[in-house]
Amino acid sequence: MDxxxxxxxxxxxxxxxxxxxxxxxxxxIFGVIDVVWIAYADIVMCGMxxxxxxxxxxxxxxxxxxxxxxxxxxxxxxxxxxxxxAPVLNSPPINQLLATGxxxxxxxSFATLLFGTDFRNIGVRLPILEVAGIYISFSRLLAFxxxxxxxxxxxxxxxxxxxxxxxxxxxQDRDIIGLMGVDQRRIYLVTxxxxxxxxxxxxxxxxxxxxxxxxxxxxxxPVIFMICVLGGLGNMIGGFIASFIISQIIAIGGYYSNTxxxxxxxxxxxxVLMFVRPRGIFxx
Amino acid sequence: MSIxxxxxxxxxxxxxxxxxxxxxxxxxxxxxxxxxxxxxxxxALMGRxxxxxxxxxxxxxVGAYVPALLWSYxxxxxxxxxxxxxGLSALxxxxxxxxxxxxxxxxxxxxxxxxxxxxxxxxxLTAARDITGGSLGFTPKAAGHSWYALQFPEKSYFYAxxxxxxxxxxxxxxxxxxxxSREALEAISEDEDAxxxxxxxxxxxxxxxxxxxxxxxxxxxxxxxxxxMYLNPDTVSGxxxxxxxxxxxIAGGIYSLLGPTVGSLLTLSLxxxxxxxFGTNFIGAANTIYGILLILCIIFMPxxxxxxxxxxxxxxRTGPKAVPAE
Numbered sequence: 001m002d003x004x005x006x007x008x009x010x011x012x013x014x015x016x017x018x019x020x021x022x023x024x025x026x027x028x029i030f031g032v033i034d035v036v037w038i039a040y041a042d043i044v045m046c047g048m049x050x051x052x053x054x055x056x057x058x059x060x061x062x063x064x065x066x067x068x069x070x071x072x073x074x075x076x077x078x079x080x081x082x083x084x085x086a087p088v089l090n091s092p093p094i095n096q097l098l099a100t101g102x103x104x105x106x107x108x109s110f111a112t113l114l115f116g117t118d119f120r121n122i123g124v125r126l127p128i129l130e131v132a133g134i135y136i137s138f139s140r141l142l143a144f145x146x147x148x149x150x151x152x153x154x155x156x157x158x159x160x161x162x163x164x165x166x167x168x169x170x171x172q173d174r175d176i177i178g179l180m181g182v183d184q185r186r187i188y189l190v191t192x193x194x195x196x197x198x199x200x201x202x203x204x205x206x207x208x209x210x211x212x213x214x215x216x217x218x219x220x221x222p223v224i225f226m227i228c229v230l231g232g233l234g235n236m237i238g239g240f241i242a243s244f245i246i247s248q249i250i251a252i253g254g255y256y257s258n259t260x261x262x263x264x265x266x267x268x269x270x271x272v273l274m275f276v277r278p279r280g281i282f283x284x
Numbered sequence: 285m286s287i288x289x290x291x292x293x294x295x296x297x298x299x300x301x302x303x304x305x306x307x308x309x310x311x312x313x314x315x316x317x318x319x320x321x322x323x324x325x326x327x328a329l330m331g332r333x334x335x336x337x338x339x340x341x342x343x344x345x346v347g348a349y350v351p352a353l354l355w356s357y358x359x360x361x362x363x364x365x366x367x368x369x370x371g372l373s374a375l376x377x378x379x380x381x382x383x384x385x386x387x388x389x390x391x392x393x394x395x396x397x398x399x400x401x402x403x404x405x406x407x408x409l410t411a412a413r414d415i416t417g418g419s420l421g422f423t424p425k426a427a428g429h430s431w432y433a434l435q436f437p438e439k440s441y442f443y444a445x446x447x448x449x450x451x452x453x454x455x456x457x458x459x460x461x462x463x464x465s466r467e468a469l470e471a472i473s474e475d476e477d478a479x480x481x482x483x484x485x486x487x488x489x490x491x492x493x494x495x496x497x498x499x500x501x502x503x504x505x506x507x508x509x510x511x512x513m514y515l516n517p518d519t520v521s522g523x524x525x526x527x528x529x530x531x532x533x534i535a536g537g538i539y540s541l542l543g544p545t546v547g548s549l550l551t552l553s554l555x556x557x558x559x560x561x562f563g564t565n566f567i568g569a570a571n572t573i574y575g576i577l578l579i580l581c582i583i584f585m586p587x588x589x590x591x592x593x594x595x596x597x598x599x600x601r602t603g604p605k606a607v608p609a610e
Contacts, residue, residue: 036392087583093391094336098534099582101527106575113568214568222403222523229396260411267400267407274397275383 005255007134012251013244014136017144018205020243022220023227024151024236025198031171031234032191035085035096039104041221043080043196046107047073047203048212049115055122062124070200077196078189085192104217111214119211126208143205150201151240154194163190171234223250223263226270232280242281246270299447303440311439317545317552318446319508320532324544325453326500327529329460330493332538334473335390337494338526339380339398340501342405343373345521347502348509349409349416352424355433357415362434366506373502374495376401381494385487388476399523406522421516424509434510442511449507450545453500457541460496465489501529531574535581537588546590 026040037043047069054065080103088099126138158164166182167190178184210216227246231238246266253262273281303311327340350372351365380401384394410418417423427433436442460466468489471479480486509515518524528551536547551574558570585592 084579084583091582091586092334094334094395095582095586097336097392097395098530099579102531102575102578102582104575105527105531105571105578109568109571109575111568113572117567218523222399225396226400229393233392258411260407264404264407264411267404270400271380271397271404274389274393275387278387278389278393 003133005252007136008251008255009248010134010136011140012248014140014144015251016244016247017147018202019220019224019227019247020240021147021150021198021205022202022224023231023239023243024154025195025202026224026228027231027234027236027239028154028167028198029191029195030228031236032167033081033085033089033188034093034174035089036100036225036233037080037103037195038097038100038221038225039080039107039217040195040199041217041219041224042104042107043073043076043199044203044206044220045111045212045214045217046076047200048207048210048216049111050200051204051207052120052122052212055124056120062122066204069203070197073200073203074193074197077192077194077199080196081189081192086188104221108214108217115214117213117215119213121211122207124208137209139205139208143209146201146205150198154198155236157194163187167191223266226267230270230273230280232282235280235282238280238282296451303443308439311443313552313556315439315442315446315511317548318443318450319504319511320552321545321548322446322449322453323501323504323508324529324533324536324548325450325457326497326504328533328538328544329457329497329500331530331533333469333493335490335494336395336530337398337497338395338523338530339377339401340498340529341402341521341523341525342398343377343498343501344505344508344525345402345405345409345517346373346376347505348515348520349422351506352422352509352515353415356422356425361432362506362510363432366434366503369506370499370502374499377495377498378491381491382487385490385494390476399526402522402526406517409517409521416515416517419517421514423514426513435513442507445507446511449504454541454545456496456500460493461541465493469493531578533588534586535578535588537590537592537594539587540590540594543588543590547588550589 022040022044026037029035029037029040050069050072051062051065054060054068055062060068080100084099084103085096088096091099124139126142129136129138129141158168166177166187169180170177170182170184170187174184177187206216206220223246227242228239230246231240231242246269249266249269250259250262253265256262302314306314323340323344327337330337347366347369350369351360351362354360354365354368355362380398383389384397389397409416412418413420424435425433427435429436429438460469468479468484471482471484472486472489476486505520508520532547532551533544534547535550536545537543554574554577555570558573562569581588587595
């Protein structure tokens with residue numbers, strides 16, 4: 001097999017790790033609260049700015065900057081839930097979608113207002129590994145590993161803890177859960193905070209690989225939705241697998257043509273698959 | 285003659301007389317407001333029935349690029365190019381909408397499928413940079429004042445064209461609103477299976493309104509391109525444009541005839557006003573305020589400005605439909 005193709009495939013798998021993390025966060029929120037956060041990728045953008053400013057401007061060590069970013073994005077998740085999602089919880093789904101779309105506008109333009117449209121890079125250069133003639137960037141490998149660890153931790157949290165069980169229960173039956181003595185509002189808050197924290201974690205990983213600018217969310221946002229829908233909205237395992245399918249299409253498509261066309265291919269694949277399996281590939 | 289009708293004619297007379305008295309800058313604004321109002325009205329045709337499309341950026345992009353490319357490379361007059369672009373958009377809408385409606389891809393899923401469509405068009409336009417100039421944009425070949433090329437340096441021509449388009453948009457909206465289709469579509473948006481059970485051809489009604497909506501959007505995109513003489517994938521296509529359309533309509537009022545127009549008036553004056561006020565130092569300011577307003581609108585006025593105002597006049601029996609199904 002062509003070595004460059006192999007490299008593309010490996011990079012695709014590595015990209016899939018980060019996408020899977022983002023898809024998990026979005027799926028968790030959708031599964032529990034039943035609202036699609038269109039602005040999810042823009043929360044990642046906010047996290048990247050936090051890291052950039054803490055690390056590059058104020059000299060905070062990178063790991064601490066990352067922790068602060070994760071914590072502040074968790075807080076942002078809470079604020080978003082309280083200010084925007086809670087008031088529209090009983091509105092038609094499309095209004096909820098649009099409310100978070102308004103948030104997308106707000107976050108992107110507020111970031112433009114504050115930071116301008118410059119591309120900023122935290123300037124951390126991690127080594128590039130060479131394995132049997134294949135070059136793998138360490139930052140991507142790290143992103144993949146941390147993405148997987150994040151996914152496993154989330155899984156354990158949902159399986160092993162009381163509140164995790166409550167979260168899974170609420171995703172299964174919203175109406176009965178109140179009768180079981182679980183406070184819905186508290187679960188919603190916890191879920192929003194976890195969703196925000198996952199976006200913050202993804203921000204840490206992406207800040208190592210990409211420049212941050214106000215519209216970076218547009219690069220990832222549509223892809224993440226596509227992944228979630230493909231896996232079945234709210235279906236976390238489906239979303240996890242779908243991330244790797246999509247990242248492979250993007251990587252291999254990029255190898256044979258160029259990046260834009262590989263995304264065109266991925267989106268077209270998504271549209272076609274929606275017609276074959278309208279509720280996602282893993283719908284029962 | 286009712287008061288409403290007299291007001292409408294008076295308003296129209298003022299609109300027709302405007303180019304004679306307004307400075308070019310305001311005329312430029314008015315043209316934009318009318319063009320966008322037309323596109324927003326086209327979107328609202330289907331949006332008001334709960335088919336929320338994020339794919340109208342795709343239709344607008346196709347409508348704008350096809351005539352511009354055909355004219356610049358092959359010298360084909362936009363009089364043929366525009367219908368081709370509109371036809372292509374309608375075909376695209378059919379290709380996407382038919383399976384969607386057939387397989388009952390609705391709600392979130394429909395919104396996200398159409399979102400993918402606008403990304404496909406955006407990225408294809410960007411990727412074909414040898415022809416379209418990619419994200420640097422595309423400037424159609426200039427021909428001066430020419431009916432053949434549908435290019436007019438004087439703004440008054442495009443003012444007349446966009447005024448006409450806008451009126452056509454309102455007319456189509458009215459036709460759908462007054463026709464039997466409206467009852468059918470409202471029934472469908474409330475309960476598709478029940479609608480089918482009482483003998484409504486669900487698929488045909490939905491496709492009908494979708495194709496009209498996509499074609500009008502493409503027409504708006506074409507005129508937009510002819511007027512600005514500059515096309516950029518990001519300003520005529522893609523997720524940003526699709527969201528812009530959806531939001532302006534929601535802000536203005538999705539269930540009312542003039543709602544989309546008010547949305548266009550409001551958003552453009554806001555953007556321009558803030559731009560003039562703040563200068564270019566605060567490029568994000570306008571959209572920041574815009575974003576906040578949108579969130580507030582959706583939380584507190586889900587029927588938009590016009591819808592809310594009409595809702596206050598409780599004595600009016602023939603108001604728009606009450607708050608959408610919850």
